[in-house]
Structures are given as C-alpha cells and as structure tokens.
Amino acid sequence: MQSRTPPARTGRPRSAAADAAILAATRDALVEIGWSRMSLGDVAQRAGVAKTTLYRRWAGKNELVVDAVAELFDELVLPDGDSLAADVVGVVLQFGELLRRPETRTALMAVVAESTSDPALRLRIRTAIVDRQKRLVLQGRERAQRRGELPYETEPAVAEQHADLIFDVIAGTVVHRALVSDGPVDEAWAQALAGLLIAGLPTAMA
Amino acid sequence: MQSRTPPARTGRPRSAAADAAILAATRDALVEIGWSRMSLGDVAQRAGVAKTTLYRRWAGKNELVVDAVAELFDELVLPDGDSLAADVVGVVLQFGELLRRPETRTALMAVVAESTSDPALRLRIRTAIVDRQKRLVLQGRERAQRRGELPYETEPAVAEQHADLIFDVIAGTVVHRALVSDGPVDEAWAQALAGLLIAGLPTAMA
Amino acid sequence: MQSRTPPARTGRPRSAAADAAILAATRDALVEIGWSRMSLGDVAQRAGVAKTTLYRRWAGKNELVVDAVAELFDELVLPDGDSLAADVVGVVLQFGELLRRPETRTALMAVVAESTSDPALRLRIRTAIVDRQKRLVLQGRERAQRRGELPYETEPAVAEQHADLIFDVIAGTVVHRALVSDGPVDEAWAQALAGLLIAGLPTAMA
Amino acid sequence: MQSRTPPARTGRPRSAAADAAILAATRDALVEIGWSRMSLGDVAQRAGVAKTTLYRRWAGKNELVVDAVAELFDELVLPDGDSLAADVVGVVLQFGELLRRPETRTALMAVVAESTSDPALRLRIRTAIVDRQKRLVLQGRERAQRRGELPYETEPAVAEQHADLIFDVIAGTVVHRALVSDGPVDEAWAQALAGLLIAGLPTAMA
DNA sequence: AATTAAGCGAGACGGTACGTCGTGTCTTGAG
DNA sequence: CTCAAGACACGACGTACCGTCTCGCTTAATT
Numbered sequence: 001m002q003s004r005t006p007p008a009r010t011g012r013p014r015s016a017a018a019d020a021a022i023l024a025a026t027r028d029a030l031v032e033i034g035w036s037r038m039s040l041g042d043v044a045q046r047a048g049v050a051k052t053t054l055y056r057r058w059a060g061k062n063e064l065v066v067d068a069v070a071e072l073f074d075e076l077v078l079p080d081g082d083s084l085a086a087d088v089v090g091v092v093l094q095f096g097e098l099l100r101r102p103e104t105r106t107a108l109m110a111v112v113a114e115s116t117s118d119p120a121l122r123l124r125i126r127t128a129i130v131d132r133q134k135r136l137v138l139q140g141r142e143r144a145q146r147r148g149e150l151p152y153e154t155e156p157a158v159a160e161q162h163a164d165l166i167f168d169v170i171a172g173t174v175v176h177r178a179l180v181s182d183g184p185v186d187e188a189w190a191q192a193l194a195g196l197l198i199a200g201l202p203t204a205m206a
Numbered sequence: 207m208q209s210r211t212p213p214a215r216t217g218r219p220r221s222a223a224a225d226a227a228i229l230a231a232t233r234d235a236l237v238e239i240g241w242s243r244m245s246l247g248d249v250a251q252r253a254g255v256a257k258t259t260l261y262r263r264w265a266g267k268n269e270l271v272v273d274a275v276a277e278l279f280d281e282l283v284l285p286d287g288d289s290l291a292a293d294v295v296g297v298v299l300q301f302g303e304l305l306r307r308p309e310t311r312t313a314l315m316a317v318v319a320e321s322t323s324d325p326a327l328r329l330r331i332r333t334a335i336v337d338r339q340k341r342l343v344l345q346g347r348e349r350a351q352r353r354g355e356l357p358y359e360t361e362p363a364v365a366e367q368h369a370d371l372i373f374d375v376i377a378g379t380v381v382h383r384a385l386v387s388d389g390p391v392d393e394a395w396a397q398a399l400a401g402l403l404i405a406g407l408p409t410a411m412a
Numbered sequence: 413m414q415s416r417t418p419p420a421r422t423g424r425p426r427s428a429a430a431d432a433a434i435l436a437a438t439r440d441a442l443v444e445i446g447w448s449r450m451s452l453g454d455v456a457q458r459a460g461v462a463k464t465t466l467y468r469r470w471a472g473k474n475e476l477v478v479d480a481v482a483e484l485f486d487e488l489v490l491p492d493g494d495s496l497a498a499d500v501v502g503v504v505l506q507f508g509e510l511l512r513r514p515e516t517r518t519a520l521m522a523v524v525a526e527s528t529s530d531p532a533l534r535l536r537i538r539t540a541i542v543d544r545q546k547r548l549v550l551q552g553r554e555r556a557q558r559r560g561e562l563p564y565e566t567e568p569a570v571a572e573q574h575a576d577l578i579f580d581v582i583a584g585t586v587v588h589r590a591l592v593s594d595g596p597v598d599e600a601w602a603q604a605l606a607g608l609l610i611a612g613l614p615t616a617m618a
Numbered sequence: 619m620q621s622r623t624p625p626a627r628t629g630r631p632r633s634a635a636a637d638a639a640i641l642a643a644t645r646d647a648l649v650e651i652g653w654s655r656m657s658l659g660d661v662a663q664r665a666g667v668a669k670t671t672l673y674r675r676w677a678g679k680n681e682l683v684v685d686a687v688a689e690l691f692d693e694l695v696l697p698d699g700d701s702l703a704a705d706v707v708g709v710v711l712q713f714g715e716l717l718r719r720p721e722t723r724t725a726l727m728a729v730v731a732e733s734t735s736d737p738a739l740r741l742r743i744r745t746a747i748v749d750r751q752k753r754l755v756l757q758g759r760e761r762a763q764r765r766g767e768l769p770y771e772t773e774p775a776v777a778e779q780h781a782d783l784i785f786d787v788i789a790g791t792v793v794h795r796a797l798v799s800d801g802p803v804d805e806a807w808a809q810a811l812a813g814l815l816i817a818g819l820p821t822a823m824a
Numbered sequence: 825a826a827t828t829a830a831g832c833g834a835g836a837c838g839g840t841a842c843g844t845c846g847t848g849t850c851t852t853g854a855g
Numbered sequence: 856c857t858c859a860a861g862a863c864a865c866g867a868c869g870t871a872c873c874g875t876c877t878c879g880c881t882t883a884a885t886t
C-alpha cells in the first residue's frame with residue numbers, strides 16, 4: 001500500500017482511470033474483433049484515450065493483453081467435493097466455462113502463441129497466469145490424501161513432479177478439448193476424464 | 207466412372223509444383239523469420255511465385271500455415287513397441303520432438319489462437335492436422351487389445367469417445383508441457399505420463 | 413476483295429468477326445469506364461474473346477484505341493456554306509459535336525497523351541487521324557479563293573504552311589475550348605472564332 | 619477578427635516541407651521515368667516521405683501531377699514588348715519552350731486526358747493551371763489598349779468572352795502545333811500566328 | 825497565486841504488409 | 856494455326872496499423 005514510485009514525482013500524475021479504461025477496452029475489443037484484428041488504435045479509441053497514453057504504459061499488444069486477462073483466471077476455486085473424482089470434475093467444469101468466454105480463449109492462446117518465440121513473455125504468462133492455478137492441484141491432492149484416496153509422497157521433489165504432471169494433464173486436456181477438438185466440456189466428459197485419471201486406461205475402458 | 211472433376215475443365219491447369227514450392231517456402235520462412243514477421247510477400251518471393259498465385263490457392267496466412275504445418279505432423283508414426291506403455295512413450299517423444307522445432311510450435315499455436323475466433327479455420331485445423339493423427343490412437347488401441355492389455359469395446363460410439371478423450375489427453379498434455387510449462391518432454395517424463403494413463407493416479411503416485 | 417495474306421496460310425484462319433467485335437467493345441468500354449480504368453481484360457470479355465486473341469492482333473492499349481476511334485473522325489465534312497465565315501462555323505460546330513461524344517474525347521486525348529513519349533504512336537495518330545482532316549482546310553480555302561474572299565498563294569510551300577497553321581488554330585482552339593475551358597462549342601462561339609480568324613483582333617473586338 | 623481557421627486546431631500540423639519535397643520529386647520522376655511508369659511509391663521514396671503522407675494530401679496521381687505541373691506554368695511572364703504582335707510572339711515562344719520539356723508535355727496531356735471523364739479533375743486543372751495564366755491575356759490586352767492597338771470594351775461580360783476566346787486560340791494552337799502536328803514553335807511560326815490573330819486571314823495570307 | 829513539468833487528446837509522420845488489380849505471356853484442350 | 860479459358864510472374868495500387876513524433880491544452884505539486 002505504500003507508494004513505490006522510485007524517483008521524485010513531479011508534473012501531472014498519470015490518470016488511474018485511464019488504466020482501467022484501457023484494460024476494459026482491451027477485453028471488449030478482444031471479444032468483438034479478435035486478437036489479430038484488434039489494433040491498439042482501436043483500443044485507444046474505445047477507451048477514449050490517445051495512443052500515446054497507451055504506449056506510455058505498455059510496451060505493446062502482448063504485454064497489454066496479458067495484463068488485461070490475467071485477473072480473469074483468479075476466479076477458479078476448488079469446489080467443495082467429497083471425493084477426488086468430484087474435485088477433478090468441479091475444476092474441469094470451471095476451467096471449461098472460463099474457456100467458453102471469447103476474451104479468455106482468444107487472449108490466452110494469443111499470448112501463448114506469441115510466447116513461443118519470446119521467452120520473457122513465456123515467463124510472464126507462467127508467473128502471472130499459470131503457476132497461480134497450481135494451488136488447485138495442491139489443494140485437491142491434500143484433500144484426497146486426507147480422505148485416503150491418494151498415498152502420501154515423502155520426497156518433495158517427486159511430489160512436485162507429480163503435481164506438475166497432473167496440472168499439465170488437466171489443463172492441457174481441457175484446452176485441447178475446448179479449443180482444438182471443439183467439443184463440449186460438460187459433466188459427462190469431465191467424469192470420463194476424471195475416471196481415466198483415477199482408474200487408468202484399462203479400467204476406464206472396461 | 208473415372209472422371210469426377212465436377213466443373214468445367216478449361217484453361218491452363220494450376221501448377222502442382224507451385225503448391226509444393228509455396229508450402230516449403232512457408233516452412234522455411236517460419237523457421238527463419240517467425241510467424242508474426244513472416245509476410246506472404248516473403249513466402250511468394252522465396253517460392254519464386256507471384257503473390258497472386260498464392261492467394262489463388264489460400265485465403266490468407268492462417269490457411270496457408272495450417273497446410274504447411276500439417277505435412278509435418280504426418281511424420282508421426284506409431285513406433286514398434288511391445289507394450290501399450292512403450293507405444294505411448296514412443297508417440298509422446300515424437301510429438302515432443304516435433305514441438306521443439308520452432309516452425310512447428312510457433313505456427314501451430316498461432317493458427318490455434320486465430321481459430322478461437324474463426325470457426326472455419328478451426329475446422330480446417332481439425333481436418334488437416336488433428337483428425338489425421340487420431341490414427342495413432344486407433345492403431346495403439348488395436349495393438350493393445352490384441353496383446354490383451356485393453357478390453358474390446360463393442361459399441362462404436364463409445365469406442366470413438368474413448369479415442370477422442372485419449373487423444374485430447376495425450377496431445378493436450380504434451381503441448382502444455384512443452385509450450386506453457388516449458389519443461390522437457392524426455393524419456394522420464396513420457397514414462398510418468400504413460401504410467402498415469404495406464405494405471406491411474408493412485409497407482410501412479412504410489 | 414482478294415486475299416492478300418502474304419505467306420501460305422495454314423491452320424485455322426483468324427476470325428474476321430473477332431476484329432469487329434473487339435473494336436466495338438473498345439469503343440463501348442471507353443464510353444462506359446474511361447481510358448485509364450479500361451483494361452484489355454475488360455475489352456476481351458465484352459467482345460467475347462480471349463485476351464490472347466486481342467494481343468495477337470494489337471501490340472497494346474494505345475494501338476487498339478487508335479484503330480478503334482480513327483474512323484469516327486472521317487464523318488467530318490465541309491458544309492455547303494456560301495461564305496468563308498459560314499464554312500468555318502460549320503466545321504467548328506461539327507468538330508465540337510464530335511468532341512462531345514465521350515469515346516471520342518477520351519480516346520483522342522488518351523492517345524495524344526501517350527504519344528508525347530512515343531514518336532511512332534505520334535506518327536500513327538497524325539497519319540490515321542489528323543492529316544486526313546486537313547482536306548477540310550484545303551477545300552475551304554479553295555472555295556473562298558473562288559469567291560474572292562482569299563487571295564491565291566502561288567508558292568506551294570507557303571500555301572502549305574498557311575494551311576497547317578489554320579488547321580492548328582481551328583483544331584487546337586476547338587479542343588481547348590471543349591476539353592480544357594469546358595465551354596460550349598455553339599453557334600455564337602463559332603461565329604466569334606470565325607470573326608477573329610477572318611477580321612483579326614482589332615476588328616473583332618471593335 | 620483574425621483567426622479564420624475554420625475547424626478544430628488539434629494534432630500535429632502537416633509538414634510544409636513534405637509538400638514541397640513531394641512536388642519536386644514528382645517533377646523529377648516525370649522527367650526520368652515518364653507519366654505512365656511513374657508510381658506514387660516512387661515519388662514517395664524520392665521525396666523521403668511515406669506513401670501515407672502523399673495520399674493524405676492528394677487523392678491520386680492525377681491530382682498530384684496537376685499541382686506539380688501547375689507551378690511550372692507560373693514561370694510564364696508577359697515579355698517587355700513594344701507592340702501587341704511582339705507580346706504575342708513572346709508568350710507563344712515561352713509556352714512552346716515549356717511544352718518542349720518532357721515532364722510538362724507528358725504530364726499536361728495525361729491529366730487532360732484523364733479529365734475528359736472526371737469533372738472534378740477538369741475543374742482542378744482549370745483553376746490550378748489554366749485560369750491562372752489568363753493574366754497574360756489580360757495584361758497583353760491592357761498594354762495594347764494603352765498603345766491604341768486595341769479598342770476598349772466597356773461591357774465586362776463581353777470583355778471576358780474576348781479574353782477567353784483569345785486564350786483558347788493561343789493556348790490551343792500552340793499545344794496542337796507542338797504535340798500533335800509535331801512542328802517547331804519558333805520565331806517564324808510565332809510571327810505567323812501573331813499576324814493571323816491581329817490582321818485576320820485575308821490580310822495574313824496576302 | 826505563479827511556476828513548472830509531466831500527462832493528455834489529437835493526429836501527422838516514416839514504415840511495412842496487406843489483398844486486389846492489370847499487364848502481357850504461357851499452357852491447356854478443342855476445332 | 857486459331858480459339859476460349861484461365862493460370863502465371865510482375866509490379867503498382869490504395870488502405871491499415873505500427874510505434875514515434877509534434878502540437879497546444881490541462882492538471883497537480885512545488886514555489
């Protein structure tokens with residue numbers, strides 16, 4: 001809560017309202033016209049702001065969009081299920097719902113695409129969006145361990161590897177289902193995925 | 207009985223060599239200058255082809271890149287493993303290798319990102335790239351069934367749902383690992399993923 | 413009426429209908445869409461002819477247009493006036509009328525413009541269009557001389573210089589009036605011009 | 619009382635230097651590569667200016683060339699002659715000289731040709747080039763009237779009609795001589811034309 | 825209250841790529 | 856050898872956005 005503006009601050013301060021208007025306008029523009037067709041001139045006009053103001057705050061489209069969508073992902077919570085399977089289903093459904101919103105799906109994939117040739121952006125995405133959600137896996141595992149559904153892993157490095165893998169599996173699978181295969185992420189599908197994860201292929205297919 | 211060319215058959219036919227040259231030039235340009243900086247003028251020049259020729263065949267950058275990248279995915283083959291786990295590991299490693307090549311990772315994510323607000327492009331990606339690779343899942347399942355590792359599913363609709371789910375899980379997980387989590391897709395990781403899929407979480411974590 | 417095709421003629425002969433159709437289509441296109449916007453593809457399509465056919469007969473747009481409009485200028489005749497002034501007025505009005513037709517005005521100026529940097533085209537215009545109309549000046553002078561309105565010039569070279577000058581004056585003035593000053597070429601204006609030519613400035617302005 | 623800038627006065631003002639550079643580059647390009655081969659991209663590059671800047675000020679090639687050439691016509695001055703005939707000869711020779719320069723002849727006829735099917739362009743040519751040079755006729759007439767060579771016309775409308783006609787005659791005749799008949803505009807020819815204008819045909823041919 | 829320095833809107837600027845169009849040539853198969 | 860059809864290499868078109876740069880005008884904190 002303390003001011004961390006490093007140097008002396010003279011002159012007219014930056015408008016806080018402008019920041020909010022720009023981020024909101026960015027999300028609107030993403031929904032309406034898509035990533036590639038969205039120009040920063042558009043965003044500035046929608047926000048009632050000069051392009052200069054926008055470039056004074058962000059280096060480019062990528063940085064702006066990451067900031068504009070990062071907060072949307074913090075809505076995810078681990079639902080109050082009574083089994084590991086229910087927890088998985090709950091998270092999958094929430095994530096699926098998030099990916100149905102145009103601004104989320106478009107912006108997320110756009111910045112991931114850009115990040116394939118921009119390591120700094122990749123890091124920013126991971127810290128600002130992805131890693132924050134690993135808490136869901138950790139919470140879910142802990143609950144399942146308390147219920148006796150999963151064993152305790154004593155080696156911390158191994159435990160982290162497990163968590164990372166599970167996160168990749170769940171997040172990657174839902175994204176692929178929603179954005180590539182273009183199929184619904186509904187109750188039935190979520191249960192099938194949860195069944196596969198918990199029981200393994202031979203049992204799940206039996 | 208033979209001629210099924212539906213409309214008229216007049217005028218100079220399109221050059222088959224041009225198609226190949228354009229697709230190859232597209233891949234080269236992707237590697238050398240990246241998706242976003244690559245212009246269709248560049249591609250045309252590299253291919254020794256006029257821009258017109260390019261636009262006569264493809265509607266834009268996205269469609270062109272989908273086709274250019276699609277061919278790369280046809281390299282994937284189901285390796286000659288002697289167990290379901292070995293087959294999964296083999297495919298995962300191949301796919302991981304493919305995603306390490308800059309043109310593949312960049313182009314794939316770029317078109318997926320565009321496709322989030324372009325249903326026609328989404329369909330094209332699915333038919334040109336994704337659906338073609340489901341053969342790997344089908345082959346792998348069949349081998350596993352013959353070995354007795356997996357049961358036979360008699361209901362075709364259910365069988366297809368299983369295949370789709372498995373494909374989403376494997377493809378999505380590998381993409382997420384490679385492009386978002388930014389971790390290596392190596393032998394150890396591939397075995398961990400295969401173990402999870404075959405045995406289920408409780409066993410895999412034990 | 414005899415075939416004057418110089419070498420042996422083998423293969424399919426050229427369609428005579430095609431020539432006429434192309435020239436007519438050229439005139440139509442000039443009227444409707446103007447010189448610069450008229451493409452040879454347009455002309456070919458209007459004539460129901462392939463572009464190849466067109467290029468087989470003419471070297472380009474300029475040559476085609478010269479041929480297409482040359483004959484229109486042969487309509488001009490020296491009217492049956494009873495004085496030099498009446499003859500001048502009659503010719504001026506006819507020429508003015510010709511320049512009101514869109515295809516004539518556009519095509520004439522277009523080829524003249526092209527000819528400024530193409531001596532061969534300049535020659536072609538002069539022989540195909542301009543020089544043919546000098547007959548009007550020669551006829552008018554002869555009549556005026558017979559009426560006693562103009563003296564006889566005995567030196568042929570001087571007589572030709574006079575005729576050339578008069579032609580430049582009349583043709584140039586009418587073109588400038590019609591196409592640049594954009595004023596009407598009507599009876600009153602024609603009489604004013606004739607008066608100036610015959611009586612000279614001091615008298616004409618008195 | 620003073621500021622009559624009609625609309626808003628905001629944003630960066632247009633560079634006056636750019637206008638001059640563009641017009642000069644246009645003239646250079648006309649000389650070096652000719653009207654039809656000259657592209658606006660060329661002009662922009664020669665002027666060290668972006669194409670955008672060029673299109674912000676002119677609607678197209680025609681308008682630009684009209685303005686670029688118009689300045690050249692302002693070089694014309696009424697020479698310090700001591701008779702009406704000398705003044706006419708002086709102006710004719712200057713105009714003939716102007717029409718010997720490739721950029722002038724080509725550009726002038728090209729825009730006139732375009733103007734035959736573009737009334738707005740016709741107006742622009744008239745206001746930017748033609749009407750400005752009528753001053754020469756007005757000055758010459760005034761001098762001749764002071765010398766007693768021409769009568770005073772008291773009716774303004776008639777006086778204007780006279781001036782317009784004389785302008786059409788001189789300008790049209792010189793253009794026709796120079797560009798169509800392709801003859802020299804030299805001292806002898808200029809004197810013949812002046813003689814015709816001042817004395818009328820019967821006297822001039824005597 | 826006056827000064828001052830940055831923020832602000834507007835929009836012009838030099839660039840680059842776009843997707844389309846026209847040119848003149850070439851390549852088919854049919855006549 | 857001609858024809859209609861249309862693909863081809865080339866190159867200009869006019870537009871859109873980029874990110875930067877003036878402009879003249881606020882707007883606060885400092886004098």
